[in-house]
Amino acid sequence: MNAPLEAEKRDAKLNSGMSESLRRLIAAVLMAACGITSIISIFWAEPFNAQFFLGIVGALCIPAALFILSESYERTFIISIISVEFLIIAYPIVISFAPHFDFDFNSYAAVVVICAGIPAVYLSGFPDERGASRLTVFNILWAIFGIALFLRAFLPYPNVFREPVRYGPDDPVYHMRLVENALLGDHFPFRIFYDAYTYFPFGSHLHFAPLYDQIMIFAAWIIGMGNVTHALIDAVGAYYPAILG
Known part of the structure; x- marks a missing residue:
């Protein structure tokens, strides 16, 4: 058996x-x-x-x-x-x-x-x-x-990376302005929460959450090792949504 x-x-x-x-x-x-x-x-x-x-x-x-x-x-x-x-x-x-x-x-x-x-x-x-x-x-x-x-x-590189980088509607341009303000305006590592030029002359409190911009700010600062340029900020901003997506 x-x-x-x-x-x-x-x-x-x-x-x-x-x-x-x-x-x-x-x-x-x-x-x-x-x-x-x-x-x-x-x-x-x-x-x-x-x-x-x-x-x-x-x-x-x-x-x-x-x-x-x-x-x-x-x-x-x-x-x-x-x-x-x-x-x-x-x-x-x-x-x-x-x-x-x-x-x-x-x-x-x-x-x-x-x-x-x-x-x-x-x-x-x-x-x-x-x-x-x-x-x-x-x-x-x-x-x-x-x-x-x-x-x-x-x-999409040829259509995006030109001199300077071509961004789309208002929101991307404004986010890049916030990043440039933090890195080149002596605010690093903080991002502004009040914009005196929006709704001039009264100003406006920003309704955007800070983390989205802070990631770009620190990424550009680390890549540039503290020596940040407009070209580097543009490159980080253009690749940022592609990596997140």
Whole structure:
């Protein structure tokens, strides 16, 4: 009576082993694709620009693929975090801010690394499956954020970033005036709560909550390391809604 049960257990164990081997093989192929694409992108990149360094980091995916096949999970985890995770986080930021900072990037390498890297991380067989699932969820959400940032920051760049930055209706212009007043009018780190020039000559108490403007004020001050210019304030103000959105 135990013979059929033993046979079923052997078959289940065999199928489990085959599925695990197939899973590792797929993860290794995806990881190798990330590495090969990154290496190729180095030859097309400008020396010592953003894509040059991203390609060097992406080349670490090749040893990660070998470690996956050898079931060296600890080394796989470390190298995957260094290479794939860094690239998944870095590519959306580099591409979105490329026009303003003149970053060089390879769109094909970015697509391959993100599309192949996310499932490769999940399938690579980390000992902590719960941690791998959480990391995969984070990667998917970050990719969605990256696409949104690309649509809101990269594509409209030529129409927004002109000399000076072109803002829309009255409210954005007024918020930027409040930020400039705080940074260039010796009010930092505070934002004014009473505007003597609105509803002149009586003045007006501001009905805008301060946090929205304070974030821009501190962001511009930190980026400029205390040396804030009109151009920096305009750039922070233009990217601000794109990042929040």
